Amino acid sequence: MDVPRRGLAASPPVPAFSAAAARGGVGGAGTAASVTPTTSDMDPESSRTDGGGGGSRDDDEMAATPARRRRPPSVATSLRRVRQQTLPSFTPTLSVRTMVFLYYGLGLLFVPIGIAVLVGSARIGRSDTLRYDTLCPSNVSVTPAAAAAAGASNGCVLPLVVRSRIKAPSYFYYRVTGMQQNARRYVKSRSHKQLRGEWPLSADELRQCAPLTYVGDTLVNGGSVVDEEELDEDATAVSNASATPAAVAAGGGSRTQRQVLVPCGLTAASEFNDTLELCADNRCASPIPLSTDGIAWDADTEVAFRPRVPVAPPWTPAINARITSERFMVWMRLSAFADFDKLYGIIRSDLPPGTYYIGVGSHFPVAPFGGTKSVFVANTTWFGGRNVFLGVTYVVVGLLCLAGGTAFLTYHLARPRRRAYDDPALVQAALARLTSAVPRSARRRRGGGRFGRGGGRPGVAPSAGGQAGPDGEKVT
Known part of the structure; x- marks a missing residue:
């Protein structure tokens, strides 16, 4: 038993x-x-x-x-x-040699790129930046449509200096500072369906334009509350280019006429509407042509902003022309920062060094939000416009990589590490030699089973007639 x-x-x-x-x-x-x-x-x-x-x-x-x-x-x-984390993987052995080659490779790659960017930025032709908001007072009572028809109606002509030859094509930019185009309410206040030429719109779709949906809506009264019962196919659409800022501020228009602004929303209502001309003489008798073909993204011209075809009431040709204007598309492409440059036109001819003149019709107010308005002319290169910061960043990062590689190389030459740490095959060979150096009898006592080959517990030798107990007794 x-x-x-x-x-x-x-x-x-x-x-x-x-x-x-x-x-x-x-x-x-x-x-x-x-x-x-x-x-x-x-x-x-x-x-x-x-x-x-x-x-x-x-x-x-x-x-x-x-x-x-x-x-x-x-x-x-x-x-x-x-x-079980048994998928194939690649785990490189980060030896000193690998790190030195990696740092030197990154350094030799970044430094030339940074130098090329800096050289390209220096070769970009660019005029001086002309700030004109303090020189030409804004005429805010002029509507965007009237301003476009009148041109430089303020009679403000300012000099613009070009110090080096600017090769064609060159780009005419305007700069606005201090305007937060990335505010959530400002970004959401538009109707994408309306901009694609779709009409009529439901109440939910028109609510996206709040607080400027109907003629007469202002930021003071908080805009209109769109009601389903107000919307039908007889609702009229009125371009916001036909309403003066003064009339909108005074609350002009009747809600009962259901005149929906097209395009509606804060972004469209606050479009940059200054008129700018580049001239070779101080009377602007023969302005240099500014092309608007190609200043907007292809995604905007082909998808996001489309005319309504066929033109049927309440849509009009004037509304189609406004929505498909590439300058309007450039403005609707919002900036992520308070200071931004937007493309106004493309100059297809070279600009020799000299003094040019800008005919300004100032209608866009910047004083209420403490902003500024400026213009300049520049061309581009293979990496875009002038960007000294990008070139300096590449050079600094490349120099840091070269310094890191030099530090690793110096330390390795001063205190070289054993090869066994870098070669897995040598590690396996060293372990094999250590295992072969252990006596066979010692390996037999310690090997096998959970605690050893004999199935006993640590520190207890198995007996010939049975398993050994914790005190060395023989269990039969």
Whole structure:
């Protein structure tokens, strides 16, 4: 009789199998169940039998198994490899040699790029920047449509100095500072469907234009509340280019006429409407042509801003012309910063050095928000416009990489590291030599099983006649 010694737990009972199970019989006629477990701790799934025995599940049970437990082997294998983190990976050995080559490579790449950007920026032709908001007072009572028709109606002509030849094509920019175009309310106040030429619009779509939806809406009264009952196919659309700022401020227009601004919203209502001309003489008798073809993005001209075809009431040709104007598209492409430059036109001829003149019709007020207005002419190169900061950044980062590579190389030459740290094959060879240096008897005592090859506990030698207990007693 086996008696467990002190400190050893009794072994769990082993299920008893019948003679028929030992002979491999499976549930013939009049044959009892082939497996008779003697403990209730067995897995209930494994103890289920099939009719006269066997131990496999019924077809009905297999059909009732959830789909996630019957995934295809490929999917299950892939998921298991992800969970066990056995997917193929690349883990480079970051040796000193690798780091030196990496730092020197990045440095030799960044420094030339930075020098090329700086040289290109120096070769870009650019005029002086002319600030004119303090020299030409804004005439805010003029509508955008009237300002475009009148041209430089203020009679303000200012000199613009070009110090070096600017090769064609050159670009005429205006700059506005202090205007937060990225404010959430300002960004959302527009109707994209209306800008694509779709009409009529639902109440929800017109609410996107708040607070400037109808003629007469102002920021003072908070705009109009769009009502479903007010909208029908008889609603009229009025271009906001036909309403003067003074009339809008005074609350002109009747809500009962349901005159919807087209285009509606804060962004369209605050469009930059100064008129600018580049002239070779101080009387602007023969202005230099400024082309607007190509100043807007292709995505805007082809998708975002489209005319309504066919032109039918309440849409008009004037509304189509305003929405498809590329200068309007440039303004609607909002800036992420308070100070921004926007393209006004393209000059297709070279500009020799000299003094040119800008005819200004100032209608866009900047004093209420403390901003400024300026103009300048410049051309571009392979990386865009003048950008000294980008070139300096590349050069500084490249020099830091070269300095880092030099520091690693100097340290490595002064205190070289053993090759075994950088070569995995040498590490494996060193481990093999250490293993072979251990006596066979010591490896036999320490190897095997959970605690050793003999299955004993640490510090207890196995006996010839049985397993050793914790105190060295022989267990029979």
